[in-house]
Amino acid sequence: MKQYMLILLSLLISVPFGIQAQEKPTQWTLKGCLDYALEHNIQVKKSKIALEETKVDTKTAKAQLFPSLTASVTQGLVNYPSNEVATHTSYSGNYTLNANLKLFDGGKRTTAIKQQQLQTQMQELGIEQSEDDIEIAITQTYLQVLYAYEAVRINENTAEVSTAQRDRSAELLKAGSISRTDMAQMESQLSTDKYQLVVAQTNLENYKLQLKQLLELNINEEIFLQIPQLSSEDVLSPLPDKQTVYQTSLSVMPQIKSSRMNISIAELEKKKAKAGYLPSLSLNAGLGTGHLSGTDYSFGSQMWNKFNQSIGVTLSIPIFSNRENKSAVEKAQLAYESSQLDFLNAEKELLKTVEGVYLDAISSQNQYTSAIERLKSVEESYKLTEEQFYLGMKNTLELLTEKTNLLTAQQEVLQSKYMSILSIQLLNFYQKKPxxxxx
Known part of the structure; x- marks a missing residue:
């Protein structure tokens, strides 16, 4: 009996410590989401691998400046069936070592190195572009989750108010102050509000799932957000000058830098194509030897006697190349003109995006200010209508209409609030501000 009491006592003592030892779930902030995604996102990792590939290509291009060295070994059998000798078949072997160094090629190799270096820089910008894409996607989804959280809270309050009104209406029905029709309308409104709450909760879970997928979390991991306390000052913070935002974005956004760099690559391609018209000069050197069976000389003697050294210079002058050089120059010129158009298009697309975000920011702030004013008046009207309803001065339809107006006003404030926050964050993004x- 004493042992059972000790075991029970130890269990009672261990329970509180077990509860306290449970870790609280991680609460994700927006910055935490961004940092995690930039480190773990698969697309970003693939872009970094592509960068390493371009670095390898640059090393390959630089290696073309050095001489090449090849060795070859040839072994063969030769049959002489018509010879009146004891052995009709001879065995032969040839061994060579050749080196080649291109002395001049019109600048093709040095131009290719410059192109590869620019390609490496473009790939670095590609990593930045991938990071920017995931940053925008997470910011948008994160704010959608925050919006959904507040939408659930509003619908929960609405359902609670509907429950209280239903209960109060039941008392009024017993007292004979309202009809069964009024009571049925209250019941119907409560059912509608509960349904809207379920819809809001479903939307919240969907947005949380989207954020979880962007973060590429495991299927068993839950995601909990740290809810910020956003004030009207955050929503109505002063906006930067639109022209300043655009000019800054032109100098910092990777797609503009990449398009500008692509023009330089196309220009180098023109230079490389024109080099096809120029002669090339190469230096060749080699060592060789061989042997043949069926002779009066030994293997060692043949290897020494046939040992040879060679050196020479090769000058190649293009005279007629079936239009290959001319076509290459024409295509390079067209690619150069296309890259210039791509650059102009990138500038216009960025301008369109910045102007759209800026307009959304101004519109959302104005809507937020108007929605706040409207919400105040609607709340006052709803309170008066509710008081008058319980005094028998307003009917059920008038109360429910005011209640619907209140819910609509709350949702308008919520929507304009997060649209404004998102637009402000995007304006920071296009200026490369955190x-x-x-x-």
Missing amino acids: IDINY
Whole structure:
């Protein structure tokens, strides 16, 4: 009996410590999501691998400046069936070592090195572009989750109010102050509000799932957000000058840098194509020897007697190349003109994006200000209508209409609030300022 009491006592003592030892779930901030995604995103990792590939290509291009060295061994049998000798078959072997160094090729190799170096820089910008894409996607989805959280809270409050009104209406029905029709309308409104709450909760889970997938979390991992306390000052923070945002974005955004760099690559390609018209000069050197069976000389003597050294210079002058050089120059010129158009298009697309975000920011802030004012008046009207309803001065339809107006006004404030926050963050993004929300 004493042993059982000790075991029970130890269990009672261990329970509180077990509860306290449970770790609290990680609460994700926007910055935490961005940092995690940039480190673990598969597309970003693939872009980094592509960068390493371009570095290898650059090393290959530089290696073309050095001489090449090849060795060859040839072994063969030769049959002489018509010879009146004891052995009709001879065995032969040839061994060579050749070196080649291109002295002049019109600058093709040095131009190719410059192109590869620019390609490496473009791939670095490609990594930045991949990071920017995931940054925008996570910011948008994160704010959608915050919006959904607040939408659930609003619908929960609405359902609670509907429950209280239903209960109060039941008392009024017993007292004979309202009809069964009014009571049925209250019941119907409560069912509608509960349904809307379920819809809001479903939307929240969908947005959380989207954020979880962007972060590439495991299937068993849950995601909990740290909810920031956003004030009207955050929503209505002063906007930077639109022209300043655009000019800054032209100098910092990777797609513009990449398009500008692509023009330089196309220009180098023109130079490399024109080099096809120029002669090339190569230096060749080699060592060789061989042997043949069926002779009066030994293997060693033949290897020494046939040992040879050679050196020479080869000058290649293009005279007629079936239009290959001319076509290469024409294609390079067209590619150069196309790269210039791509650059102009990238500038216009960026301008369109910045102007759209800036317009959204102004519009959202104005809508937020108007929605706040409207919400105040609708709340006052709803309170008066509810008081008058319980006094028998307003009917059920008038109360439910005011309640619907209140819910609509709350949702308008919520929508304009997060649209404004998103637009402000995007304006920061296009100036390469850090994206973050005050907590």
